[in-house]
Amino acid sequence: MESVLRAFAIYAVLLLLFRISGRRTLRDMTAFDLVLLLIISEATQQAMIGDDFSFTNAVLVITTLLLADIGLSLVKARSPRVARVLEGVPTLLVAHGSPLPGRLERARLDEQDVLSAARALQGLDRMEQIRFAVLETDGQISIVPERK
Amino acid sequence: MTSRSNPPSSLDPGTLPPELRHVEALLGFQRRSWRVERLGWLAMLGLVLAGLLGAFGGSGWLAGATATTPDGALRITYDRIQRQMLPTVFRVEALRPVPDGRLQLRLGDALPAHWRVRSLLPHPAESRSDAGDLVLTLQAGSPGPLVALEAEPEGAGIFRLAIGLADGPPAILRILVWP
Known part of the structure; x- marks a missing residue:
């Protein structure tokens, strides 16, 4: 029983912490982000399984985590409000070539992040070439280029 | 640009x-x-x-505590905030000499019920169970360190642990164990 409860608790805590940390956290996946992710997974794994390394416990924990994820996705599909709370909403960052500084700052981004996404996704190198930039719920910045 | x-x-x-x-x-x-x-x-x-x-145990200013039995016979140094499955040490110290050199230490029933004892130093000359309590007989010639008991909490919660001499009033240790 304890394995199931621990797995549920860890799932909930991770969900909460990553929601609070902001959607850009660990999004860039730099070498350091990767190391951080591995350390987090190691700390999580030990808290979940304790000193029970049995096959049964592993199956229980994995099944619990997957079930929690399926359950949450079903809830999100039925309730847009819950989905908004858990995943956030897209945010417009640039409109008609003009960055919206207050939003960029609150999202812990700057113009360079937007330009970097514009270069990578659309081959654009100037802000004026960007019609709209939107911070998506998964932390990616999508770019709509200015019409020629 | x-x-x-x-x-x-x-x-x-x-x-x-x-x-x-x-x-x-x-x-x-x-x-x-x-x-x-x-x-x-x-x-x-x-x-x-x-x-x-130390609010979550595992050492720190808030975690450590000391308790003395009401008769002033024993001093117990312990962690008042602990974590489930994290070993912790209870140090029991005799504050006055024992007349015949043999001292009987009584550990309340909460200890064997909620902690897994990993080690006990020095080894007691005798140990027995008495109404759920654990009674240890030790050689204790002079005041000073008496017992170092390493144990790990098996469950989370708030516990009251009684430690004292077998024939004296115990010190009540209030311990919070985080999951």
């Missing part, structure tokens, strides 16, 4: 295509989310500071 000239303080949704007007309509929710995020960061900072102070 970036264009920072005249950054708009607000955006007229009428200038946006329909799909982005929907995104812009959610800005109020996003602003509230950012506020909650900032509060969450403060909570995370509080959690880390509390951890450094």
Whole structure:
């Protein structure tokens, strides 16, 4: 029983912490982000399984985590409000070539992040070439280029 | 190069295509989310500071405690905040000499019920169970360190642990065990 409860608790805590940390956290996946992710997974794994390394416990924990994820996705599909709370909403960052500084700052981004996404996704190198930039719920910045 | 000239303080949704007007309509929710995020960061900072102070056990200023039996015979140094499955040490010290050199230590029933004893030094000359309590007989010639008992809590919760001489009033240790 304890394995199931621990797995549920860890799932909930991770969900909460990553929601609070902001959607850009660990999004860039730099070498350091990767190391951080591995350390987090190691700390999580030990808290979940304790000193029970049995096959049964592993199956229980994995099944619990997957079930929690399926359950949450079903809830999100039925309730847009819950989905908004858990995943956030897209945010417009640039409109008609003009960055919206207050939003960029609150999202812990700057113009360079937007330009970097514009270069990578659309081959654009100037802000004026960007019609709209939107911070998506998964932390990616999508770019709509200015019409020629 | 970036264009920072005249950054708009607000955006007229009428200038946006329909799909982005929907995104812009959610800005109020996003602003509230950012506020909650900032509060969450403060909570995370509080959690880390509390951890450094020992509020979650595993050493720290708040975690350590000392208790003395009402008759002044024993002093117990222990962690009042512990973590489930994290070994901790209870140190029992005799504060006055024992006349015949043999001392009987009584550990309340909460200890064997909720802690797994990993080691006990020095080894007692005799140990027995008495109404759920654990009674240890030790050689103790002079005042000083008597017993170091290493144990790990098996469950989370708040526990009252009694430790004292077999024929004296016990010290009551209130211990919080985090999961």
